[in-house]
Amino acid sequence: MIRYALRCDERHDFESWFQSASAYDALAGAGRLSCPVCGSDKVSRALMAPALAARGGAAPAGEGGAAEAPAPPPAAPAAGGSSPTEPTRPEVEKALRELRRKVEENADYVGGEFARQARAMHLGDLPQRAIYGDTKPAEARSLLEDGVPVLPLPFRPRRKLS
Incomplete structure (x- = not known):
């Protein structure tokens, strides 16, 4: 490995x-x-540091080819000694992964059919369901102008329909 x-x-x-x-x-x-x-x-x-053998010739525990980069120092407290309120990068990435998981579990990926299906559901031509997919910015603006409730996702879909 x-x-x-x-x-x-x-x-x-x-x-x-x-x-x-x-x-x-x-x-x-x-x-x-x-x-x-x-x-x-x-x-x-990405650029990786090589794993260096510890004393006695053994590789560091749990390493299979890259040395662990040192953790960045903790953020300095804000003025007055309170901790910062902005989330850290790992917290943001974890929240994005969780959001992606929930969207993929609870909505259907419709690819480039997103605008057409969202509009059809809004007009009552298709049954309501949770969907996500791809659309051009102009199509998204048109949906919003017509009162269709849509939001951009902060990630790209993992898969594309053929």
Whole structure:
């Protein structure tokens, strides 16, 4: 097993384990990797520090090819000694993953049919249900102007319909 530090085209950093370097290459070549934060399938390996053997020649525990980067220092407290109220990057990424999970579990992905289906549901031509998908900005504006309740998602769908 090998662990790679990965980064998407939106600059989200994450890690994943692979059976081998060739397994990573096969998955990446087939477009089967995606960012857990935004869903982008433009993922590449990020710069990694090599794992260094500890005294006695043993590799650090739990390491399979990359050394753990040191954790950033905790944020300095705001003036007056209170803790900052802004969420940390890991908290934001965790919330985005949870939102993605809930959307994918409770809504149907309709791809490029989103605007048409949302409008049809609003007009009563289709039964109401939770959907998400892709639309052009002009179509989204048109839906909003017509009173169709839509919101942009803070991530891209993981899959595309053929």
